Amino acid sequence: MANEENGERPGDLAVESRLKKIFDSSRxxxxxxxxxxxxxxxxxxxxxxxxxxxIFNDEIARIARLIVMAVLLSVIIIGSFKxxxxxxxxxxxxxSQTILDVIKLSLCVIIAVFLVSLVYFPxxxxxxxxxxxxxxxxxxxxxxxxxxxxVPWLPIFAFIITAIxxxxxxxxxxxxxxxxLCLIYIMLNFMRAIKVIxxxxxxxxxxxxxxxFFMLGVIFLILLLS
Amino acid sequence: xxEELELPNRPGLSLDQKVPRRAFVSMALLAASVTxxxxxxxxxxxxxxxxxxxxxxxxPGPADTLTVYLDEIEKVRYDILRQYYVIFGFMAAVxxxxxxxxxxxxxxxxxxxxxxxxxxxxCRLRDVAAASKNNxxxxxxxxxxxxxxxxxNFELALIAxxxxxxxxxxxxxxxxxxxxxxxIKDILCRIDNLNTPTASIQDASTELSKSDGELTxxxxxxxxxxxxxxxxxxxxxxxxxxxxxxxxxxxxNALDKYKPSKKLLDYIEGLPExxxxxxxxxxxxxxxxxxxxxELLQRAIAWIKVDGRFPNDQSLPKISGAIEKGQVxxxxxxxxxxxxxxxxxxxxxxxVLGTYLPHPTPWRIGSCSFLLCPILFAYSDENIxxxxxxxxxxxxxxxxxxxxxxxxxxxxxxxxxxxxI
Numbered sequence: 001m002a003n004e005e006n007g008e009r010p011g012d013l014a015v016e017s018r019l020k021k022i023f024d025s026s027r028x029x030x031x032x033x034x035x036x037x038x039x040x041x042x043x044x045x046x047x048x049x050x051x052x053x054x055i056f057n058d059e060i061a062r063i064a065r066l067i068v069m070a071v072l073l074s075v076i077i078i079g080s081f082k083x084x085x086x087x088x089x090x091x092x093x094x095x096s097q098t099i100l101d102v103i104k105l106s107l108c109v110i111i112a113v114f115l116v117s118l119v120y121f122p123x124x125x126x127x128x129x130x131x132x133x134x135x136x137x138x139x140x141x142x143x144x145x146x147x148x149x150x151v152p153w154l155p156i157f158a159f160i161i162t163a164i165x166x167x168x169x170x171x172x173x174x175x176x177x178x179x180x181l182c183l184i185y186i187m188l189n190f191m192r193a194i195k196v197i198x199x200x201x202x203x204x205x206x207x208x209x210x211x212x213f214f215m216l217g218v219i220f221l222i223l224l225l226s
Numbered sequence: 227x228x229e230e231l232e233l234p235n236r237p238g239l240s241l242d243q244k245v246p247r248r249a250f251v252s253m254a255l256l257a258a259s260v261t262x263x264x265x266x267x268x269x270x271x272x273x274x275x276x277x278x279x280x281x282x283x284x285x286p287g288p289a290d291t292l293t294v295y296l297d298e299i300e301k302v303r304y305d306i307l308r309q310y311y312v313i314f315g316f317m318a319a320v321x322x323x324x325x326x327x328x329x330x331x332x333x334x335x336x337x338x339x340x341x342x343x344x345x346x347x348x349c350r351l352r353d354v355a356a357a358s359k360n361n362x363x364x365x366x367x368x369x370x371x372x373x374x375x376x377x378x379n380f381e382l383a384l385i386a387x388x389x390x391x392x393x394x395x396x397x398x399x400x401x402x403x404x405x406x407x408x409x410i411k412d413i414l415c416r417i418d419n420l421n422t423p424t425a426s427i428q429d430a431s432t433e434l435s436k437s438d439g440e441l442t443x444x445x446x447x448x449x450x451x452x453x454x455x456x457x458x459x460x461x462x463x464x465x466x467x468x469x470x471x472x473x474x475x476x477x478x479n480a481l482d483k484y485k486p487s488k489k490l491l492d493y494i495e496g497l498p499e500x501x502x503x504x505x506x507x508x509x510x511x512x513x514x515x516x517x518x519x520x521e522l523l524q525r526a527i528a529w530i531k532v533d534g535r536f537p538n539d540q541s542l543p544k545i546s547g548a549i550e551k552g553q554v555x556x557x558x559x560x561x562x563x564x565x566x567x568x569x570x571x572x573x574x575x576x577x578v579l580g581t582y583l584p585h586p587t588p589w590r591i592g593s594c595s596f597l598l599c600p601i602l603f604a605y606s607d608e609n610i611x612x613x614x615x616x617x618x619x620x621x622x623x624x625x626x627x628x629x630x631x632x633x634x635x636x637x638x639x640x641x642x643x644x645x646x647i
Contacts, residue, residue, distance in 0.1 A: 161604040164614060172614075173621040176597045 036069040041152035045193035049148065052199050053131055056144040063147060070151050071106045074158035106154065113150055117143040120208070124194070127208035131198050141197060149190045153182055187213075288467075288530045289459040289637075292452055293581070295522045299448055299478075303441045305515035306484055310434055313494060316501065317427055324420055331413050339406035430493035437486040444484075448477045452523070460582075460633040464530050471523050471530075478516040478523070571595070574645060582638040583619065583628050593623045602645055611643035612636070 040046050049059055121142050130136050157179065164175045187209055194205050304311075455470035485491070494502065575595055579586035601614045616639045619629050628634045 160600075164601070164604060165610065168617050169620070172617055173597070176600050176618065176621070179600050180596075 033069060033073060036065055037073060037152060037155070040066055040148065041156075044149055044152070044189035045145075045196050046148070047196075049144070050193050050196045052196065054141065054197050055138075056140055059144055063144065063151070066148070066151055067106060067110070070154040071103060073155040074106075077155055077158045078162050109150065109154060110147070113146045114143055117146050119212070120146070123212060124204075124208045127211065128200075128204040129194060129198055129208050130200060130204075137194075137198060145190065145193045145197065149186060149193055153186060156182060288526055289456045291529075292456050292459070292471075292523075292526055295519070295526070296449055296452060298522060299445060299452065299474075299519045302448075302478065302481060302516050302519055303438070303445050306441060306481065307434070307438060307486070310437075310486065310490065310494070313497070313501070314427070314431065314434065317423070317497070321420070321423060321427065324416070328413065328416055328420070331409065331416070335406055335409045335413065338403055338409060426493060426496070430490055433487045433490040433493070437490065441481070441484065444477065444481055448474045448481075451477065457631070457633040459530065460637045468527050468530055471527050475520050475523050478520050481516050482514045571645060574641070578638045578641050579626075582634045583622075583626050583631075585626065587624075589624060590622055590626065593621075594618075597621060598642060602642075608643050612639045615639035615642050 048054075049056060049062065117139060121137070121139050124137050124142065160175055160178050160182075164172065167175055191202075191205050191209050194208070195202065198205070451470050451474040455467040455474070458464075458467035458470060572591065572595065575591050575598070576586045579590060579594065583590075597618045598615065601611060601618060605611050605614065616635045619635045619638070622629060
C-alpha cells in the first residue's frame with residue numbers, strides 16, 4: 001500500500017526484483033569466473049600450486065573447479081554463438097547438444113593431457129630435467145602441470161572454433177592462425193612451470209619441450225619437400 | 227633405464243662425456259623418426275588404399291584428363307607451322323654462315339689497314355655483322371640496322387669504286403694498301419649479295435610471326451572452350467560440357483585447313499628448288515595436325531557420356547595404342563599412393579592442389595596445411611568444412627590462378643573435407 005501511495009505498481013516491483021536477481025547472479029558468476037579461471041590463464045604458472053618441488057597431492061578439488069569453470073565458459077561461448085547463428089526454435093536442442101559436446105571435449109582434453117604427459121615424461125628424463133641430483137620428475141607432476149597449463153586455454157580455443165564459423169577474409173585468416181599463437185604461449189608457460197617446479201637450468205627444460213616439436217618440424221619439412 | 231638416467235652422477239664421468247651421450251640419444255631419436263617415416267630413406271614404396279576417402283580423387287575423371295589434354299592442344303600451333311619453321315631455320319643457318327664469313331673478312335681488312343679501325347662506319351658494320359650472325363634464327367631475322375648500314379655506307383663504296391680520291395676521306399691514302407682495297411671491294415660485293423636474302427627473310431619472318439599470332443588466338447579460343455568444359459564438369463553439368471567440347475572440336479577442325487599468308491608461301495616458292503625438295507622430303511607436311519587433339523576430345527565426350535566410368539578391366543590403352551570403341555585414352559595421374567599411412571595428408575593435399583588449384587609448390591602446400599589443420603580439428607560436419615575450406619583457399623600464400631574459381635575450390639574442398647585427422 002505504501003508503494004502504491006508512492007506511485008509504484010506491484011508489476012514494476014516484480015520486474016525490478018527480477019532484474020536485480022539477474023544482475024546479482026551475473027555479477028557473482030563473473031566474479032567467480034574471474035577468480036577461478038582468469039588468474040590461472042594470465043598468471044601462468046600460478047602460485048599456488050606451482051612452487052618449487054610441488055608434488056600436487058591435494059590438487060583434485062582445485063583442478064576440478066578449474067575444469068568445471070573452463071567447461072562452463074566454453075559452453076556459454078559455443079552456445080551463444082550457435083544461438084545467434086541458428087534458428088531460435090532449435091535453441092533447446094542446441095544447448096543440450098552443446099553441453100554434451102563440451103563435456104565430451106573436456107574429457108577428451110583430460111585424456112589427451114594424460115597422453116601428452118606420458119610422452120613428455122620420458123623426454124624430460126632424457127633431456128635431464130630433474131628436481132634434484134637424485135630425484136626425477138614424477139608422472140603426477142608432469143600430468144598436473146600439463147593440466148593446469150592447458151585447461152585455462154579451453155574457452156579461448158572454444159571461442160576461436162566458434163568464431164571461425166561466421167568469419168571470412170582477413171578475420172578468418174587471423175582466426176586460423178590464432179591457435180598456433182596460443183600453442184606458442186602454452187609451450188612458453190609450460191616451460192616456465194617446469195622451471196618453477198624443478199628449479200633446474202633452462203637448457204634441459206627448453207630442450208625437453210622443443211625437441212619433439214623440432215623432430216616434428218623436420219619430419220614435416222621432409223614430407224613437404226619430398 | 228634408471229641407471230642411464232643417473233649417468234651424470236657416476237664418479238669419474240666428466241661433463242664432456244655426459245653431454246655427447248645426451249646429444250647422441252637426441253640425434254638417434256631424430257634419425258630413427260625420420261628413417262621410419264620417409265620412404266626414400268627406407269627404400270620402400272608402399273601402396274596404400276585410403277578407405278576413408280572417396281576413391282574418385284585418386285583415379286582421374288574426365289575433368290582431370292582434359293586438363294592434361296590442354297598441353298596437347300597447345301602443341302597444335304607448332305605442328306601447323308612446323309614445316310615453315312624448319313625451312314626458316316635452314317635459311318637462317320645459311321645467312322648466319324655468310325655473316326660470320328663477312329665479320330672475319332672485316333677483321334682481316336682491319337688487320338691489313340689498321341688505320342681503318344678508327345672508321346666508325348666500318349666498326350659499326352663489323353659489330354652489326356657479328357650481331358646478325360648471333361641473332362638470325364628461324365623466327366628472328368637479321369638485325370634491321372644492318373640493311374641501313376649497308377645502304378648508307380657510301381664512304382666505303384666510293385673508295386672501293388675509285389669514285390672518290392683517298393685524300394677526301396679522313397684517313398691517309400698512303401696508308402691503305404692495295405690488298406686492303408681489294409678486300410674492301412670483296413666485302414662490298416658480298417654485302418650487296420646479302421642485301422636481298424636479308425630483306426626477304428625479314429619480310430617472310432614478319433609474315434610467319436603474323437601467322438603465329440593468328441594461330442595463337444585461335445588456339446586460345448579452343449583452350450578457353452576446353453577450360454569452360456572442365457569447369458562445367460566440376461559442376462556436374464555434363465551436357466553443357468559436351469557442347470563446349472564439340473565446339474572446341476569444330477574449331478580444331480577448321481584449323482586443319484589453315485594456310486599462311488601469300489607472301490610467306492611466295493617466299494617458300496622463291497627458294498632454290500633443291501632446298502625445297504630436300505626439306506619437303508625431310509618434313510612431310512602433316513595434313514591434319516589437329517587430328518590427335520580432336521580424337522582425344524571426341525573420346526573424352528564418349529567418356530563423359532558413360533558418366534566417367536572406367537572399363538571394368540582397368541587396363542586402359544596408351545595414347546598411341548589400339549583403342550577399343552567406347553573407351554578413352556587417359557594419363558594415369560595417381561592411381562596408387564607411394565606413401566606410408568602417416569603422410570597421406572600431404573600426399574592428398576599435393577594431389578588436390580595439383581589437380582584443381584595449381585601449382586602445388588612447397589609454399590602453397592605448407593600454407594594450405596597450416597590453415598587447413600584448425601578447420602579439420604574444429605569441425606566434423608562435412609558441409610561446414612567444405613564452406614570454411616573454400617573460404618580458406620583465398621588466404622593461401624602464394625595465391626594461385628584458380629584460387630578464386632568457385633567450381634575448382636568447391637571440388638577441392640569436397641575432397642579435403644573428407645580427411646579424417
